[in-house]
Amino acid sequence: MEILFYIFSALTLLCGLLVVFNPFSRNPVTSAMFLVLTIICMSGLFVLLKAFFLAAVQILVYAGAVIVLFLFVIMLMNIKEEERQRFRKFGTFLGAAAVAGLAWILVTTVMNSRTGERSVANNTGETKELGELLFTNYVLPFEIVSLLLLVAMVGCILLSKTSETEEEAE
Amino acid sequence: MTNWFYNLTPNEQFAIFSLLKIVIAVFAVVLPMVAYSVVAERRISAWIQDRIGPNRVGPFGLLQPAADGLKFILKEDFTPAYARKAYFWLAPAVAMVPALLTLAVIPFGSKLGSQQAVIADLNVGILFTLGIVSLSVYGIVLAGYASNSKYPFLGSIRSSAQMISYEIAMGMSVIPVFMLVGDLNLSAVIEYQKNGMWLILKQPIAFVIFLVAAFAETNRLPFDMPEAESELVGGYHTEYSSMKFALFFLGEYAAMIAVSAMMVVLFLGGWTLPFAGLNETATSLGMGLLQVGIFIGKLLLFMGLFIWVRWMLPRFRYDQLMDIGWKRFVPLALANIVVTAIYLYLTHGK
Numbered sequence: 168m169e170i171l172f173y174i175f176s177a178l179t180l181l182c183g184l185l186v187v188f189n190p191f192s193r194n195p196v197t198s199a200m201f202l203v204l205t206i207i208c209m210s211g212l213f214v215l216l217k218a219f220f221l222a223a224v225q226i227l228v229y230a231g232a233v234i235v236l237f238l239f240v241i242m243l244m245n246i247k248e249e250e251r252q253r254f255r256k257f258g259t260f261l262g263a264a265a266v267a268g269l270a271w272i273l274v275t276t277v278m279n280s281r282t283g284e285r286s287v288a289n290n291t292g293e294t295k296e297l298g299e300l301l302f303t304n305y306v307l308p309f310e311i312v313s314l315l316l317l318v319a320m321v322g323c324i325l326l327s328k329t330s331e332t333e334e335e336a337e
Numbered sequence: 338m339t340n341w342f343y344n345l346t347p348n349e350q351f352a353i354f355s356l357l358k359i360v361i362a363v364f365a366v367v368l369p370m371v372a373y374s375v376v377a378e379r380r381i382s383a384w385i386q387d388r389i390g391p392n393r394v395g396p397f398g399l400l401q402p403a404a405d406g407l408k409f410i411l412k413e414d415f416t417p418a419y420a421r422k423a424y425f426w427l428a429p430a431v432a433m434v435p436a437l438l439t440l441a442v443i444p445f446g447s448k449l450g451s452q453q454a455v456i457a458d459l460n461v462g463i464l465f466t467l468g469i470v471s472l473s474v475y476g477i478v479l480a481g482y483a484s485n486s487k488y489p490f491l492g493s494i495r496s497s498a499q500m501i502s503y504e505i506a507m508g509m510s511v512i513p514v515f516m517l518v519g520d521l522n523l524s525a526v527i528e529y530q531k532n533g534m535w536l537i538l539k540q541p542i543a544f545v546i547f548l549v550a551a552f553a554e555t556n557r558l559p560f561d562m563p564e565a566e567s568e569l570v571g572g573y574h575t576e577y578s579s580m581k582f583a584l585f586f587l588g589e590y591a592a593m594i595a596v597s598a599m600m601v602v603l604f605l606g607g608w609t610l611p612f613a614g615l616n617e618t619a620t621s622l623g624m625g626l627l628q629v630g631i632f633i634g635k636l637l638l639f640m641g642l643f644i645w646v647r648w649m650l651p652r653f654r655y656d657q658l659m660d661i662g663w664k665r666f667v668p669l670a671l672a673n674i675v676v677t678a679i680y681l682y683l684t685h686g687k
Contacts, residue, residue, distance in 0.1 A: 171640055195422075196482055220521075221462035226509075231471025232501050238478055239497045242490070294567070314351060 172215055179208040187262065195241045199234055206230045219295045358456045362445070363437055366633075371590045372402035375614040378590075378644045384550045402538045406583075414579035417484065418528045424483035425451045429577070429584035432476025436591035438469045443598045444524045446629035447618040454608075454629060455524060462523035463515065466599055468507055469501035470554060473592060474500040477556070477563055480585070484576035492572030495561035495655065499553060502662040503560075509670035513677035514603055515529045527607035531617070544604045546666050551596040553662070555589060558647040562655055597639035601632060608632040 182205040186198045206229045213222035301309050345353070376391065376398065383390025392398040416425060442462040446454030459465050473496055481493020514536055515521055518529045532538055536543045553560040564572035574585045601607060608628040653661070 200475075200479075219459065220464065222464045223461045223468050227464060227471055231468055231474070231504065234472055235471075235478065235497050235501055238482075239494065242478075242482055242494065302562035 172212070175208050175211040175215065179205055179212065182208060187257075196238065199237050199241060202237070203230050203234050215259070220297055354452050357455075358452070358465075359441075362440065362456060367437065367440060367591065367594060370594060370633075372406070374590045374593070374640055374644070375586075376401045376403065377640070377657060378647075381644045382639070382648045385645075397578065409583040410603050412579040415578050417529040419485045420576060421483045424479045425576075428476050428480035428483055428589070429581045430476075431437070431479060432473065432588040433584050433591060435469045435473040435476075436588055436595045437510075439592075440598060440653065440671050441467045442466055442523055443472065443595075443602060444527055444607060445598070445632045446625055449622060449625040449629070452626065453524075458522065458524055460494060461521045463511060463521050463526075463599075466523075466595075467504070470592075471500070471504050472505075473554070473588075476585070476588065480573040480577065481563075484573070487574045488569045488571070488575045492563040492569050492575075495610060496556065496573065499560065499562055499662075501640075502659060503550040503553035504668075506662055506666035506670055507545055507554065509674065510546035510550065510669075511603060512674050513540050513543050516636065516674070516681060523602050523607075526602060530568040531609040535604065535606040539678070540604070540673070540677075542669060544600075546670050546673075547600060547603070549661075551600065552643070552646070554597055554657075555592045555637050557589075557593065557643055559650040559653050560658060561652060562658060566640075567652075587597060593640060593643050594636065597636045597643070598632075600639055601635045605635050613629075 182201045184206060189201070191199060202215040209224040210222040210230075213219075213225060255327060379401070381391045382388075390398065391401045394400040394404045416422065441456045442459050442465050444453070444455040444458070448454060477496040477500075478493045481489040481491075481496070484490070514526065517536070517539065518526050520526070520529075526536075554559075556563050562572075563569075564574070565570075569575070574582055574608070577585060608631050610631055
């Protein structure tokens with residue numbers, strides 16, 4: 168099992184890197200496809216943690232829907248300019264700085280928590296336990312997130328509706 | 338069985354049996370079934386249109402798949418000059434793989450000998466299948482993008498929108514099924530159905546939504562907008578030839594088999610029949626094989642339905658297709674969930 172963990176994490180990191188920093192291609196579609204691979208590898212990590220529900224939902228929602236929408240948008244835009252663009256020094260520097268900062272936070276957090284201190288219960292991956300937790304302990308955050316998504320959805324519909332009526336007015 | 342086999346650890350035995358099941362199920366059962374559903378499609382379409390259909394190769398034209406396969410291999414494999422090569426090669430494989438992966442969690446029988454007749458008995462079986470089915474859109478999208486030409490591009494744009502829309506309806510339509518069963522495992526779904534009514538009778542609305550969404554997900558008429566010969570030449574596979582085209586073509590049939598298998602498990606009781614003790618776990622190998630036969634029989638019913646509908650109904654217009662998906666099926670599926678929840682609360686609630 169350990170070896171699988173290392174394989175999946177290495178693949179996740181590699182694919183994640185290739186999403187933003189691919190020396191062979193500046194094609195946004197390639198980036199999106201590597202994002203799909205990253206997500207599939209991450210769901211592999213979830214499986215190793217016995218979080219089968221999260222693993223399946225990860226693929227279903229992110230790989231199956233969100234990135235398809237990314238592709239949809241990328242393909243509808245004119246991407247020739249992005250393809251011609253080379254790496255910019257400033258952008259690379261900023262990106263590296265952001266990654267370094269996040270990595271530092273992560274490492275200090277991991278270092279500060281002693282092993283075995285906040286161990287996860289064995290059966291959190293079960294769909295039933297997850298659902299019960301969501302609707303008891305975490306019901307407030309859950310409802311807030313739902314509300315946020317609803318607002319975002321209504322906003323989207325509103326935006327697309329106005330453009331439609333404008334077209335009709337013309 | 339020889340002695341060396343019993344000396345292996347349970348893990349090794351499990352690995353060997355899984356490998357055997359994969360090889361037999363995919364190469365000996367599913368792939369020939371894919372090949373023969375093409376023949377069935379051609380014969381049934383001919384029958385519907387009052388023609389004869391392919392009947393020259395072998396008795397009743399039964400060797401037609403061999404002739405077709407040979408022809409596909411011998412045709413020139415042409416790659417257009419402006420195609421994006423890497424994706425152009427990747428797309429046909431991506432189109433074929435998800436359909437075959439879905440079959441991994443389908444329980445196609447009760448027991449064969451001491452082995453469970455399912456390749457991977459996942460406890461989130463249905464989510465796995467829905468997740469993998471949702472990946473099948475990439476084959477089409479990539480094909481359209483890689484071809485770098487107008488018609489395939491339009492086809493792939495249509496398909497990405499269509500598949501996402503109907504995935505939502507499909508996913509929501511099965512939720513009531515699992516509210517009744519109380520488990521996401523597909524074997525548990527069959528367990529629930531084998532002593533009671535099949536879920537098609539308890540959840541007819543869910544079944545209808547799932548069936549229609551299945552047509553949309555597999556790009557079959559009346560939902561074959563990504564292909565739409567009369568407007569898009571060939572849609573996403575316009576630029577493809579030879580075996581690459583064949584992979585798309587066969588991938589479509591493999592996907593049909595996969596969704597048919599899902600429908601059999603979810604709504605038609607899987608390998609069970611409600612008489613002659615066929616709804617009990619098999620005790621002998623013959624019984625086990627018979628139940629696999631029942632499963633395949635039910636699956637073929639759905640394949641027949643897929644083919645029949647294709648030659649009977651005209652294609653939807655694109656806006657109609659989106660309207661049906663979003664304005665009819667999604668609300669209907671939601672209503673179905675609420676009604677089922679209320680029913681469960683009244684009967685099983687405190």
